[in-house]
Amino acid sequence: xxxxxxxxxxxxxxxxxxxxxxxxxxxxxxxxxxxxxxxxxxxxxxxxxxxxxxxxxxxxxxxxxxxxxxxxxxxxxxxxxxxxxxxxxxxxxxxxxxxxxxxxxxxxxxxxxxxxxxxxxxxxxxxxxxxxxxxxxxxxxxxxxxxxxxxxxxxxxxxxxxxxxxxxxxxxxxxxxxxxxxxxxxxxxxxxxxxxxxxxxxxxxxxxxxxxxxxxxxxxxxxxxxxxxxxxxxxxxxxxxxxxxxxxxxxxxxxxxxxxxxxxxxxxxxxxxxxxxxxxxxxxxxxxxxxxxxxxxxxxxxxxxxxxxxxxxxxxxxxxxxxxxxxxxxxxxxxxxxxxxxxxxxxxxxxxxxxxxxxxxxxxxxxxxxxxxxx
Numbered sequence: 001x002x003x004x005x006x007x008x009x010x011x012x013x014x015x016x017x018x019x020x021x022x023x024x025x026x027x028x029x030x031x032x033x034x035x036x037x038x039x040x041x042x043x044x045x046x047x048x049x050x051x052x053x054x055x056x057x058x059x060x061x062x063x064x065x066x067x068x069x070x071x072x073x074x075x076x077x078x079x080x081x082x083x084x085x086x087x088x089x090x091x092x093x094x095x096x097x098x099x100x101x102x103x104x105x106x107x108x109x110x111x112x113x114x115x116x117x118x119x120x121x122x123x124x125x126x127x128x129x130x131x132x133x134x135x136x137x138x139x140x141x142x143x144x145x146x147x148x149x150x151x152x153x154x155x156x157x158x159x160x161x162x163x164x165x166x167x168x169x170x171x172x173x174x175x176x177x178x179x180x181x182x183x184x185x186x187x188x189x190x191x192x193x194x195x196x197x198x199x200x201x202x203x204x205x206x207x208x209x210x211x212x213x214x215x216x217x218x219x220x221x222x223x224x225x226x227x228x229x230x231x232x233x234x235x236x237x238x239x240x241x242x243x244x245x246x247x248x249x250x251x252x253x254x255x256x257x258x259x260x261x262x263x264x265x266x267x268x269x270x271x272x273x274x275x276x277x278x279x280x281x282x283x284x285x286x287x288x289x290x291x292x293x294x295x296x297x298x299x300x301x302x303x304x305x306x307x308x309x310x311x312x313x314x315x316x317x318x319x320x321x322x323x324x325x326x327x328x329x330x331x332x333x334x335x336x337x338x339x340x341x342x343x344x345x346x347x348x349x350x351x352x353x354x355x356x357x358x359x360x361x362x363x364x365x366x367x368x369x370x371x372x373x374x375x
Contacts, residue, residue, distance in 0.1 A: 048299040050234040053124070056291050060121040061226040067117055068219040071110035071174070075206075075215040078103035079159075082208035087160075089187035089205055100205060101193055107211070108178050112275065114222070115171055119281045123288035125225065127242025130232060132372030134225045136169070138218070143168035156217060158209040170218040172272035177211045180204020181271040185211075201261070201274070239296040240362045241370045246289055247315075247358070250351045253282050254344025262329065263340050279326035286319040303364045307357050314354040321347060 081099055085092040092100055118125075118138055126135035133153075141152025144166030151166040156173070158164065164184075167173050176182040179202045180191075187205035192198070257278035261268045268274070273281075293315055300308040325343055329335065335343070362369050 048236060048296060050236070050239060050295050053234045053239065053292060053295040054229075054232065056288075057121055057124050057229045057232070058226070060117055060288075061222070061229040064114055064117040064121065065219070065222045065226045067110055067114035068215070068222040071107055071114055072215040072219040074103055074107035074110055075211045078107065078206065079208045079212040087208060089189045092187075093189055093191055093205065097191075100191075104178065104206065107215070108275075111171075111174055111178055114218075115175075115276055116280070116284055118171065118222075119284035120288050121229075123246045123285045124242055124292060125229075127245040127292075127372065128232070128234075128238045129241070129370050129372045130238075131225070131228055134221060134228070137221050138225070139169050139171050141169040154217065156210070156213050158213050160209050162209065164210070167214075168272075170214060170221065173214045174211070174218055175273075175275055176271040177206045177214055179275060180206070181274055185214075234295075236296060236299055236365065236367045237370060239292050240358060240365075240367055241372070242292050243289060243296075243358045244355050244362070244369050245371050246285065247318075248348070248351045248355045250282070250318075250347035251344045253278060253285075254340055254347060257282075258337050258340035258344070263335055263337060265334075277326065277329060279322060279329060282322050283319060283326060286315065286322065290315050290319070299365065300361045304361055307361055311354060311357045311361070314350065314357065318347065318350045318354065321350065 078100065081096055081103060082089070082092055085096065122135060122139060125131045126140065136150075137152050137154060142150045144151040146168070148166070152169045154166070156164040156167050173185070177185040180186045185207050187207055189205060190199055191203055191205045193203045194200075256270075256273055257263060259268060259270050260273040260278055261270070262274075262277045262279075264270075293311060297308055297312065300311070325335075359369065
């Protein structure tokens with residue numbers, strides 16, 4: 001991979017000094033030789049301090065790993081309950097329903113911590129070339145059945161010998177297993193959690209083998225991400241590349257929201273993004289990108305302080321725009337697909353303007369931008 005270096009070159013030429021002395025006899029003056037150009041060393045500005053970016057990411061990935069470990073442990077409790085019933089889920093529900101519900105709810109609580117914690121680091125992870133593979137595994141990778149070219153690159157081997165080839169990103173697999181949105185990951189028995197006679201969203205028992213394997217894999221890769229984040233030394237290229245890669249994903253993210261149950265309702269064909277609104281995810285991602293900008297801002301200010309202020313204000317306004325839409329959703333408004341398209345277009349226009357400013361700043365700084373992968 002090519003790396004760009006900021007190079008400042010300023011050459012100062014000494015003045016040519018000519019002196020002529022006229023003797024009383026008017027003898028021709030001897031010319032003084034021209035002085036050779038003298039290079040004046042340019043002051044090299046100190047490198048920008050990006051340690052705050054490293055501190056932020058290591059903190060978030062550490063919290064994420066703690067949450068995924070709690071999720072794995074809760075899944076193991078559920079697995080043990082299922083094992084005691086010889087994986088007869090009808091017997092499990094009949095004889096140990098309350099224990100099963102408690103274990104599932106504990107796993108769900110850990111998942112709803114892990115998801116936002118990853119989103120709060122996603123702007124950095126997905127936008128940084130040396131870390132971006134973790135984003136495919138944890139959040140962005142498709143299943144092989146849906147999109148073989150962009151599938152998350154792992155197979156899930158279950159304790160009963162089954163192998164699920166390329167089942168999708170691990171946050172999505174664990175979500176759909178815990179909330180029963182994918183039949184292949186769900187136990188084949190009705191589980192009316194609140195005993196009201198109606199099966200509602202989330203009233204399902206996970207396939208214990210899938211849940212055990214998926215949460216263990218999620219915890220493993222979260223731990224590897226934590227280790228990689230600790231070893232990472234952020235560069236200006238990393239920071240600016242993260243901004244130009246991740247800011248202009250608004251249209252894609254709003255399309256995911258449009259397809260989710262938060263907009264499409266029961267007509268959704270998505271098996272993920274049904275527990276936490278994609279709007280909340282976008283807010284967390286934008287928060288992580290604001291942290292990126294905060295850290296690289298002193299570098300941008302060296303060449304274009306006004307542009308840096310415009311970038312800061314643009315990110316603030318974009319996040320406020322998404323926050324307003326999310327608050328409306330929280331207050332009970334159900335947006336139509338057409339409204340989702342319009343809102344996504346507005347967010348994308350704002351994001352495109354910000355990205356242009358960052359790209360210009362990188363060019364002025366002679367910092368190479370590297371896109372980890374298409375998004």
